[in-house]
Amino acid sequence: MSTKRxxxxxxxxxxxxxxxxxxxxxxxxxxxxxxxTDAQQTVDAxxxxxxxxxxxxxxxxxxxxxxxxxxxxxxxxxxxxxxxxADSVTMEGLKKEDRLLAHEKADVSAYPAGTHDPQKFWxxxxxxxxxxxxxxxxxxKPASWxxxxxxxxxxxxxxxxxxxxxxxxxxxxxxxxxxxGGWKYxxxxxxxxAVAGGGNGDVLKQVAGGQKLYGVIxxxxxxxxxxxxxxxxxxxxxxxxxxxxxxxxILKSTKNPEAARAFVDFLLSKEGQELALKQGYIAAxxxxxxxxxxxxxxxxxxxxxxxxxALADETKNKAAFADIFGQ
Amino acid sequence: xxxxxxxxxxxxxGGFCLLALVALIVVAFDVLPALRLLWAALLPGGAFNPxxxxxxxxxxxxxxxxxxxxxTALLSTLLALPLGTAMALVLGxxxxxxxxxxxxxxxxxxxxxxxxxALAFLHxxxxxxxxxxxxxxxxxxxxxxxxxxxxxxxxxxxxxHAPLVYVVMSAGLKRIPLAVVEAARIDGARPFRILTDHLMxxxxxxxxxxxxxxxxxxIGNFGIPALLGAPVNYLTLPVLIYRRxxxxxxxxxxxxxxxxLLVAAIAITGVAASQVLMxxxxxxxxxxxxxxPFWLLGRAxxxxxxxxxxxxxxTLVLPVLSxxxxxxxxSYGMPLxxxxxxxxxxxxVLARQDVTIRAFTNSLLYAGGAAGLLAGLAVPLAYGLVxxxxxxxxxxxxxxxxxxxLPGIVLAIACILLFLKPLPLLGFSLYATPWIILxxxxxxxxxxxxxxxxxxxxxxxxxxxxxxxxxxxxxxQRLFGIVLPSLLPAAVxxxxxxxxxxxxxxxxxxxxxxxxxxxxxxxxxxxEEAGLAxxxxxxAVVIVAVVTAAMLVLDALGRHLPAGALPWQSAMEDEAxxxxxxxxxxxxxxxxxxxxxxxxxx
Numbered sequence: 069m070s071t072k073r074x075x076x077x078x079x080x081x082x083x084x085x086x087x088x089x090x091x092x093x094x095x096x097x098x099x100x101x102x103x104x105t106d107a108q109q110t111v112d113a114x115x116x117x118x119x120x121x122x123x124x125x126x127x128x129x130x131x132x133x134x135x136x137x138x139x140x141x142x143x144x145x146x147x148x149x150x151x152x153x154a155d156s157v158t159m160e161g162l163k164k165e166d167r168l169l170a171h172e173k174a175d176v177s178a179y180p181a182g183t184h185d186p187q188k189f190w191x192x193x194x195x196x197x198x199x200x201x202x203x204x205x206x207x208x209k210p211a212s213w214x215x216x217x218x219x220x221x222x223x224x225x226x227x228x229x230x231x232x233x234x235x236x237x238x239x240x241x242x243x244x245x246x247x248x249g250g251w252k253y254x255x256x257x258x259x260x261x262a263v264a265g266g267g268n269g270d271v272l273k274q275v276a277g278g279q280k281l282y283g284v285i286x287x288x289x290x291x292x293x294x295x296x297x298x299x300x301x302x303x304x305x306x307x308x309x310x311x312x313x314x315x316x317x318i319l320k321s322t323k324n325p326e327a328a329r330a331f332v333d334f335l336l337s338k339e340g341q342e343l344a345l346k347q348g349y350i351a352a353x354x355x356x357x358x359x360x361x362x363x364x365x366x367x368x369x370x371x372x373x374x375x376x377x378a379l380a381d382e383t384k385n386k387a388a389f390a391d392i393f394g395q
Numbered sequence: 396x397x398x399x400x401x402x403x404x405x406x407x408x409g410g411f412c413l414l415a416l417v418a419l420i421v422v423a424f425d426v427l428p429a430l431r432l433l434w435a436a437l438l439p440g441g442a443f444n445p446x447x448x449x450x451x452x453x454x455x456x457x458x459x460x461x462x463x464x465x466x467t468a469l470l471s472t473l474l475a476l477p478l479g480t481a482m483a484l485v486l487g488x489x490x491x492x493x494x495x496x497x498x499x500x501x502x503x504x505x506x507x508x509x510x511x512x513a514l515a516f517l518h519x520x521x522x523x524x525x526x527x528x529x530x531x532x533x534x535x536x537x538x539x540x541x542x543x544x545x546x547x548x549x550x551x552x553x554x555x556h557a558p559l560v561y562v563v564m565s566a567g568l569k570r571i572p573l574a575v576v577e578a579a580r581i582d583g584a585r586p587f588r589i590l591t592d593h594l595m596x597x598x599x600x601x602x603x604x605x606x607x608x609x610x611x612x613x614i615g616n617f618g619i620p621a622l623l624g625a626p627v628n629y630l631t632l633p634v635l636i637y638r639r640x641x642x643x644x645x646x647x648x649x650x651x652x653x654x655x656l657l658v659a660a661i662a663i664t665g666v667a668a669s670q671v672l673m674x675x676x677x678x679x680x681x682x683x684x685x686x687x688p689f690w691l692l693g694r695a696x697x698x699x700x701x702x703x704x705x706x707x708x709x710t711l712v713l714p715v716l717s718x719x720x721x722x723x724x725x726s727y728g729m730p731l732x733x734x735x736x737x738x739x740x741x742x743x744v745l746a747r748q749d750v751t752i753r754a755f756t757n758s759l760l761y762a763g764g765a766a767g768l769l770a771g772l773a774v775p776l777a778y779g780l781v782x783x784x785x786x787x788x789x790x791x792x793x794x795x796x797x798x799x800x801l802p803g804i805v806l807a808i809a810c811i812l813l814f815l816k817p818l819p820l821l822g823f824s825l826y827a828t829p830w831i832i833l834x835x836x837x838x839x840x841x842x843x844x845x846x847x848x849x850x851x852x853x854x855x856x857x858x859x860x861x862x863x864x865x866x867x868x869x870x871x872q873r874l875f876g877i878v879l880p881s882l883l884p885a886a887v888x889x890x891x892x893x894x895x896x897x898x899x900x901x902x903x904x905x906x907x908x909x910x911x912x913x914x915x916x917x918x919x920x921x922x923e924e925a926g927l928a929x930x931x932x933x934x935a936v937v938i939v940a941v942v943t944a945a946m947l948v949l950d951a952l953g954r955h956l957p958a959g960a961l962p963w964q965s966a967m968e969d970e971a972x973x974x975x976x977x978x979x980x981x982x983x984x985x986x987x988x989x990x991x992x993x994x995x996x997x
Contacts, residue, residue: 143827
């Protein structure tokens, strides 16, 4: 063996060791539907552990993130490495299209079955329920989904649109499955002059700002703003709530699979789950406590829904909603 | 002899290069995007299929959106027209004090991008308004924000486009010879009669042209209806296009191209009609002095000044105060008081969030880069157009306007169509890179940057250049030695103007941004959509500060510029400008009128 080859093989043996010593490096692009502030905190916490990795994130509603991603697939250059979006139905769709990378070594021992894909293509990180919020100045306090069709609520209800929000799409699929008459429930809301325009953030703004008194919204937003002093209250309706799990997944086209895996590991770790708690979310990890303002974990009644049907009907549901609410 | 022959051959060669540059720019930035759009709408999938286009155009939501676009554009024009005209007259013919400051502030309000203005008005009214809450005037909870929906869009569009009317009307006033007023005075006419009997008939084509421009700006506007209409499902065509593309993806691009073509057709018809009107009824300002303020208001002056102050308060001061108030409360919906006031939102967007910091850097980079390139391109382009093209320049200048007249959202679709698939031969796609945004900015703001340079170019003396040519100076030498020094201030001003408009724009980048290439306009919209109204306001306040600073730099540069290069200076009385007129170049009117005025279209 020539000296040169010895040197080369020595070098080759050293490179991983050096990389290991310095930790992970390179760029990581995260596409997420988390609000900007939360996404930034998540990224900062990950970077504190992995200072060598530069994380860039893009935030938008899940359907918009997917639309952007599909254009990028078409252009032949998907930008994202990791997705952290609202719902697992969308993830199932991407898995079927063979866009995801399995993370076989992910440690899911603490999590019950069903919170992650059995083949480890995606992993739930939180439990985000959709319920009812009202402005504290409202006279009537709704307690159920059916209450939203009452005359007291007429003209005062705002909802997120499934064209903007992934949680809203699942919510529509859940409610139309669970309520008698399916889409008739939404027709009744429309007859009660409900509006659906933007995402959950828009609902928060309108209800906290008092432009509308009632809103259909994800739990953490009003609970968090109430703690800051905003005049808003959140209700878990008596029929139950719909829920999404904000799953994380790695795209097959990632240029930095090592860092992507580390990001997933971080979200599933105790530390990552406690960050979710600190941010005001219900963490997916069953051992992590619930944030202030929530009832106990077992008191939250989640309505069941058919994930396979939701995936098959995705476009149909969007169109049905758009048709009723004129989008 | 031999020496001259050599120089001529070089001149021809250089001339050819310049002509090629002009042609390349016209084709790349204007003709190509327009053709690509036509192709996508008329020949979806490569076959002529007008049915597909008709289906897209006749869907219920498309018809509704077209109706919303037409009514908001039309009614807002009815508001902008009297307001802008009144301001132009008051600041142009009366002896009002501080006309210069008023003109600057009025035009500043149109330079602040529409989505910032929309955000400001949104937070100005309604139960959550920090200002109203602080004053205790906030309407009861559960009452809708009056700025949301049709009425709000019309109001804000009207106020926002009034300065556009003002700029056109001020330019029109400037073209009326002082002799008209003097002759009427000798006849004993009072100022009011001079205005109604002598000036207004001369201003009629400008009035029509201003109305058309305000209408076109209303049709193409995205920021205002996106923030004020989308949350209550009152969608105009540009917002419908955005929503379809951003929620359903590029599968919709064929439908969306058809809608884009519809918007483009309305806009192009409007602008073309306005230009025909201006040219047909042009007042010839030959060697006469232009109009100067002649109406001494006397006791009515204070009342008039209060009117101007009110207009400025409503269009600029109140909205900016509203933004500031929203940015200083911890959460939207809370009143501003000593107990609640906080700088957290500024810290969050300026120091903590990578996205906003990156977006500020990106916008500075893209807008600055585009502005620099455009300033550099404008000089040879103006030279080629004015010196080398003869009559063909009218066609070329018209073509160069396409990308500016196209609503921004439509230009963005054209860019996606052009650059989504990997480029032929090169094999990579510009989509999801900064280059697609830079390309769109170059195309869109070229005619803005070109305007002052073209105005300066027609004033560069041919004789001086001819003398240099006889001395054997080559084209390049003449360009750098003679033309460039006299056009430099105009090129810088054109670049700055492009920067001003590009820095916080949203219409183009809303569809073109991707991870890492967010612009500040996109981040502002995104924050507002995510419900982070206070942080969005903080971003908006910073945008206003940057735009104001750039305007002040431009204003300071104003003394070195050809008359009329800056829209807010056409109305002010400045002796230096007065004396520089009239221009000598005979070709001036035909070229310049096609370029007036270059304030923000959408």
